[in-house]
Amino acid sequence: xxxxxxAVVHATHQRTELVRFYREKLGLGDPDHTxxxxxxxxGELRLGIEGADPRLRGPMPRISLSFVVDDVDRQVSHMKSxxxxxxxxxxxxxxxxxxxxRDPDGNFVTLVSGPRLASDRPAPAHAPKKAAKAxxxxxxxx
Numbered sequence: 205x206x207x208x209x210x211a212v213v214h215a216t217h218q219r220t221e222l223v224r225f226y227r228e229k230l231g232l233g234d235p236d237h238t239x240x241x242x243x244x245x246x247g248e249l250r251l252g253i254e255g256a257d258p259r260l261r262g263p264m265p266r267i268s269l270s271f272v273v274d275d276v277d278r279q280v281s282h283m284k285s286x287x288x289x290x291x292x293x294x295x296x297x298x299x300x301x302x303x304x305x306r307d308p309d310g311n312f313v314t315l316v317s318g319p320r321l322a323s324d325r326p327a328p329a330h331a332p333k334k335a336a337k338a339x340x341x342x343x344x345x346x
Contacts, residue, residue: 205273205274205279206271206272206273207271207272207273207274208271208272209249209269209270209271209272210250210270210271210272210314210316211243211249211250211251211252211269211270212249212250212251212252212267212268212269212270213241213251213252213253213254213267213268213269213270213312213314214251214252214253214254214267214268215254215255215268215312216253216254216255217255219242219253219254219255222253223235223242223253226244226251226253227244232244232246232251235253238298239297239298240254240255241253241254241255242254250270252268252270254268259291259292267311267312268311268312268313268314269311269312269313269314270314270315270316271313271314271315271316272316272317273315273316273317274317275301275317276294276301276302276303276315276316276317277294277301279303279315279317280293280294280303280315283305288305289305289306290303290304290305291304291305291306291312292304294315299318300316300317300318301316301317301318302314302315302316303315
């Protein structure tokens with residue numbers, strides 16, 4: 205069963221440039237880092253920037269969605285019974301179980317489950333300092 209969207213992920217060959225854009229130009233602040241990925245927390249959603257995984261060949265997709273599921277292995281088994289092929293079979297990664305398939309347009313669909321995810325509630329995005337100070341002043345006036 206799908207529990208939540210865990211993240212929207214840009215899969216790219218320009219990871220450093222994209223992280224700099226979202227961190228500095230868009231003002232999302234410093235991302236959380238995991239092996240090969242950077243995640244910006246924006247409200248209840250995480251925006252991920254990841255480098256190309258060598259197991260995933262071909263052109264980069266336009267988008268990659270990460271779904272939190274109750275049990276990756278059970279979800280993959282169910283999807284395979286419906287004819288879905290997986291680029292990356294279920295495996296352990298950073299305290300979770302992960303698998304990757306593609307949607308009909310070729311976009312990556314990542315399935316993630318694990319005990320660390322149940323309590324991993326995203327924090328609000330880092331507000332640029334000027335915006336945060338302006339909000340604080342507005343609250344004091346109101």
